[in-house]
Each structure stands twice: as structure tokens, then as C-alpha cells.
Amino acid sequence: MNLASIPWGSMIRGILGLVLLWQATQLLHWLWWRPRRLGRALHAQGLRGTPYRFLTGDIIKAGQRNRAWSKPMLLGCHDISPHVAPFLHDVLRKHGKTCVSWLGPTPKVTIVDPSLAKEVMSNKFGHFEKLRFPALSMLLAKGVADYAGQKWAKHRRILNPAFHLEKLKLMLPAFSACCEELVGKWMRSLDPNNSCELDVYPELQSLTGDVISRIAFGSSYLDGREIFQLQSEQAERLLTNLKKIIIPGYTFLPTRNNRRMHQINRKIESILRTLTEKRMKAMQEGESTKDDLLGLMLHSSMTATNENSQSIPGMTIEEVIQECKLFYFAESETTSVLLTWTMIVLSMHPEWQYRARNEILGIFGKNKPEYEGFGRLKTVTMILYEVLRLYPPAITFIRKTCKDMKIGGIAYPAGILIELPVLFIHHDLEIWGNDALEFNPERFVEGISKASKDAGAFLPFGWGPRVCIGQQFALLEAKMAMCMSLQHFEFSLAQAYTHAPHNVTFLRPMHGAQIKLCAI
DSSP: OOGGGSOHHHHHHHHHHHHHHHHHHHHHIIIIIHHHHHHHHHHTTTOEEOOOOTTTBTHHHHHHHGGGGGSOBOTTOOOOHHHHSHHHHHHHHHHOSEEEEEETTEEEEEEOOHHHHHHHHHOTTSOEEEOOOHHHHHHTOOSGGGOOHHHHHHHHHHHGGGGSHHHHHHHHHHHHHHHHHHHHHHHHTOOTTSEEEEEHHHHHHHHHHHHHHHHHHGGGHHHHHHHHHHHHHHHHHHHHTHHHHTSTTGGGSOOHHHHHHHHHHHHHHHHHHHHHHHHHHHHHTTOOOOSSHHHHHHHHHHTOBOTTSOBOOOOOHHHHHHHHHHHHHHHHHHHHHHHHHHHHHHHHOHHHHHHHHHHHHHHHTTSOOOHHHHTTOHHHHHHHHHHHHHSOSSOOEEEEESSOEEETTEEEOTTOEEEEOHHHHHTOHHHHOTTTTSOOGGGGTTOSTTSSSSTTOOOTTOOGGGSOTTHHHHHHHHHHHHHHHHHHEEEEEOTTOOBOEEEESEEEETTOOEEEEEEO
């Protein structure tokens, strides 16, 4: 056959046409046929919800409802779910406590039942995986919270020793020193009437950043402080850009904001790499293990074993860097929002502030709090639990089914999103009683398990094997900060305060937390 006689141009055009047709078919399957099939499978089992809208699902409608964020709430009102998540509130009200909505072309089933939520979060057979946002992981933090399977199990086993109670006790002096500095700063801000007004949210963010810098890097505290400042800037840039980040490839476009975010990420990782390599070299040369988190993490990584006590390779330097970034972001934000809402709520309920202060002064007087006394802080503990119930840092957890399975008698195909709305579970009157929307720490007088009709209904730190590894760290830090604040100040809401909780990654006060402090 004469090759010159073959119509190569027509063949190439035909092949390209077939490729484009195949891609168009795949796209149509993802955007139309698959959503319709999954939606029918769920509706056939009695689940109700919103209809699928091509391409966008409920994203546009949810964004319109979230305009409610800009409207302030009444002071003292803790019924925040219609304000914080108005779209989800409406869907649950119209379609029931297990209902369907759409995240783009993917169906999302919201489950309010705590027993079913625990079943999902226990993930005994590896049927669920976390919903991942690669841009957030790449530019902010990717660590144990982002992993699955054997990699997650390995990292969790390596990190666990750093958060054992005996190790946390060693961190209390750092907690105390940072809180003492904050109290001193507030004292210096007092006017001649021994009072001052300030936005405590950024103040408490700085406090938690200082704590993490000290306990994570010890003598390298200043490097840690720089990391915290860079992470804070990175988080704010990501949050302002959040809607655009979901566009595939957007973070790689050379916009001014994207260039700055990549620059920040390189700087953070450079500092962490230098600290980690320096510490590893010192430890290999026989230097004793540091008692800060980096030292504990590296020691645990170097001596890592599997479930059969056999030695295994530890984390790489890159993996250590990612774990440090995750800890900085997650722990500082979780604790700072807990402390912020606690000060706001105690300003709204001065009778509980009075009870907490009396308990603290009865145990510690004006002395620095000691660990032995924390176990006797019944009222303070009840208050922190109730604040976590009413204002959980993360208002929802989302998992994705990676296999066909059943939950509560409903068969879920692979690829379905399962949403566990922590805020709505925490505010459910059927679970917590008729006063579920009121601030009543007394409900925790006999502990978490007896505070509601379902022992698994309290989920501020998650549940099951993936429960937040730093929850005890956060609670100890919060107790120290509240003790030292209440020892020295009475606080009330300033006139400038606007009650407008909103959710962007964590549940924050939208317009700040303006508090009036009065020295006592």
C-alpha cells in the first residue's frame, strides 16, 4: 500500500473527534446520568430532599441563604443554626432529619441521628473516607487528618505518644507563661477606671499561637512564632478565596493572591525543614530528646513500630513538616474559638461567670493554677462543655462512601457524601431536652454520657478512631486561660459587640468579640 495515498489528515481528525466524543460522554455521565441514577437510588428508599440542578446542585441556593450571616442576632440567643447554616436548616425542616441535598453533581445525605453518626465515624471496615480539598491541603495543612488507611494508622500511632497525659502535664508551664503574658498585657491596657474594651478574638488567637510556638519548638520559639504569623496570613487569604478555590486548577493561576500564598507556603516549609533537620541531626549525635512536640514527634518516628511491635520506617521530613503545619492551624483555631465563645457566653450569663470565678478562687486563690487542681474544676468544665455544645468549632463533618453499604437500613452507593451536622445534633430538642437552645451547663453535672438522651450526641472533637488527637491539649489550655482570666477580670459585652456567628472553616464571631474587662 502506498503510504502517501492514506488520508492521514482525515484519520487524525477522526481520532480527535472520537476522543472529544468520549470526553464529552464522560462529562455528561458525571454531570447528568450519574447524579440522576444516584438520586433515584436514594429517593426509591424513601429519602426526601432537594432536586438535582445541573452542574451546580445546591451551591448557588446555599450561597444565597448564607447572606443571613450579615444580619445580627439578639444578644443572649443561642439558637444559631438558622443563622449559621440557613440552607441546611431549611432542608432539614422540610425533608426530615435524614435528607438529600447536592454538592454540585454529588448527592449529600445529611444524618442527624447520633447513633448513625457514630456508625459512620467509627468506620470499622474502611467504608468511608474524608472529603478532601487538595488546594487547602497543599497550601495550608496536610497531615494525619487528611490521610486514610495504613498511612493514617501509621501517623496516628507515631503521634499518639506526644499527646499522652503525662506529656501534656509537662506543657502546663508554657500554658501558664503565655496566659500570664496576656493577662499582663490586658492589665497594662486598663484606663483610670480599671477597665478597657478590646476585641478578644485576635488576642486569643495570638495566645494560642504563642502556646503552640513554645510547646512545639521549645527554645526555637521565635521561629515558631513566625510560622504562626505566616499560617494566620495564609488562612485568611485562603478563606477570602474559598469560593474560587473549588475551581479546578485555580490555585495555580498566577494571580497576586495565589503568588503570595505559594510564597508563604514555601517560607513555612523552609523554616520547618531547617528546624526538623537540625533537631534530627542533634538527636542522631546523641543529644537527649527534647520535651517539646517536635522532639517527641521525631523520637516517636525514629522508634516507630507496627501493631505487632515490629520496627517500621518512620515519617519522612516532608511528612513531619505537614504534621507541624496541621497542628499549628487546627489546634490554634480550635482553642481560640472555644475561648472566644466562652468569654462571650459568660458575658451574656454573668451568674455562671460568678460561679466559675468562685470555684477557681476557692481552689487556686490568686495563685497560678496547678494541674492537680484542674480535676476539681467541675463548674469550669461544665461551662466549657456547654460552650462546645452550643458553639462547636466545626459545625459539620463530611465523609464519602467508597463502597456500597448500608447505614440505618438505607443502602448507599459508592460516591455518596454523608454529612454529620454537629451543630444540629448538639441543638436537637429530642436529644437534649426542651432547653437545648439555652445555656445550661448543669446538664453536664454528671458528665458527658448522661447529659443527653444519647451518650454519643456530644461531638465537638469528632468520635471514633479519628477523634481529634489534640482534644485534651485544647481543654487543658482552655482551662488554664479561663482560670487566669477569671482570677483577674470581670468581663461583659461591649456596646460594639454584634452577635453574628458565622462558619468559615471554624465557627467564628463575624464582627469580632468586643469585651469590656474590669480588673478585680
